[in-house]
């Protein structure tokens with residue numbers, strides 16, 4: 158029947174026609190598969206009417222976090238859109254998201270089977286793969302305990318409370334030297350390019366026991382192109398949902414695959430090196446500790462979840478990837494906000510001068526005495542919401558939320574940006590105002606306000622690097638606020654518009670930095 162209409166489609170070739178018919182049939186079957194019957198007592202999800210083939214793709218636009226926020230005002234905290242033929246449930250509202258991710262945590266803890274995720278860490282990513290719950294949970298526990306023990310390990314240097322503090326303070330010194338040198342040579346610096354190497358070196362130190370020079374071309378070629386990665390894995394990438402699009406040539410996808418290949422072989426080389434020099438009595442870093450775990454597990458006949466060595470040691474790939482991009486994006490946004498609000502930058506420096514002074518490096522122990530800095534970091538997280546959605550989730554079984562039926566395997570987007578800009582939760586949500594997090598006398602941070610900010614996800618999939626990330630952002634910023642003053646380029650307006658992706662960055666931007674008086678170069 159479908160073939161009978163082909164002669165009427167004039168210039169379309171037979172293969173193009175067949176492709177179109179196959180797509181329509183596939184779309185119909187997928188639609189039928191996903192359009193599950195709603196059990197008695199539950200309601201069908203509301204949402205905008207989808208177009209054939211593309212669904213609601215056009216309505217997502219270039220800022221899906223804004224368009225889905227607008228839809229949540231119309232359809233409520235739980236609604237459904239369709240991308241291509243595939244339904245996606247969108248969750249908004251602090252209470253609803255808490256209910257889904259904490260109270261019903263197991264039911265919303267899966268990851269959907271998305272095309273682009275298959276290329277990350279050769280399909281074996283802890284964060285992006287569709288691993289069964291038992292396998293994912295075991296890997297997550299391993300990753301979390303390795304991160305925690307290596308970051309909080311006591312430093313051999315008595316100046317520092319722990320290894321993380323030592324790494325960040327030392328990288329802060331290198332960063333300062335580098336920024337001064339670039340300022341001298343070029344008169345300005347790229348707000349992301351140097352910060353990202355410093356942050357990558359901290360996680361490299363913890364995972365691989367080594368650091369790289371600011372001009373190391375291989376590291377630079379991996380860490381400065383993360384926008385290509387983020388664009389493809391951002392929620393709502395059309396090719397993840399519409400199979401026919403994968404047949405079209407795509408420069409973006411080519412870059413994404415090549416970046417993943419280079420990233421995987423970079424890590425593989427380091428891991429191979431670690432195997433060659435591994436010594437059970439001298440565990441140097443997280444990679445060694447994971448190799449050690451593989452060795453111990455071979456002796457443990459009672460271990461019930463079987464993981465391959467590759468899946469265990471491959472955890473460092475996730476830790477390194479997640480560890481450099483997110484924290485450097487946070488720092489780069491922080492520099493932009495300081496430049497955009499010079500009076501806030503001055504208050505940050507003044508607080509540092511009053512509470513820590515300019516003669517010694519600020520440490521983790523100073524955090525409680527720097528409430529304005531902490532409030533600034535919370536406001537940067539909230540206002541930028543640079544991770545507008547969590548990584549997509551999926552329902553692990555048929556379930557319900559707020560009385561709506563949610564079928565097993567359906568993809569779920571969690572709109573963190575909506576929560577951080579919800580006028581029900583925040584006064585003047587679009588103004589940048591760190592004071593909103595301070596007590597009336599400005600002496601401390603209001604913890605319960607701080608907990609309303611959502612950037613690390615919640616529940617079972619909540620970020621496992623949160624404690625490292627928060628401390629790293631604080632330490633780097635404290636260091637920079639103490640030593641440098643940042644400025645925009647004269648006559649160049651500051652462009653703070655975010656570029657959509659899993660993590661959103663501002664457009665490339667050059668800034669200037671000058672040493673503060675009273676601090677040594």
Ligand code: HEM
Nearest residue numbers: 284479480483484487547548612613614618620621622626
């Ligand atoms: C400011 C910095 C960071 C932010 C805003 C952030 C945010 C997030 C978010 C939103 C998720 C997804 C949660 C979900 O799917 O519901 C996540 C997952 C994850 N993060 Fe982070 N992250 C940061 C830093 C880090 C660091 C430093 C590491 C490791 C060193 C890390 C490791 C991970 C891992 C492994 C996952 C996957 C967890 C899982 O799927 O079970 N993150 N992070």
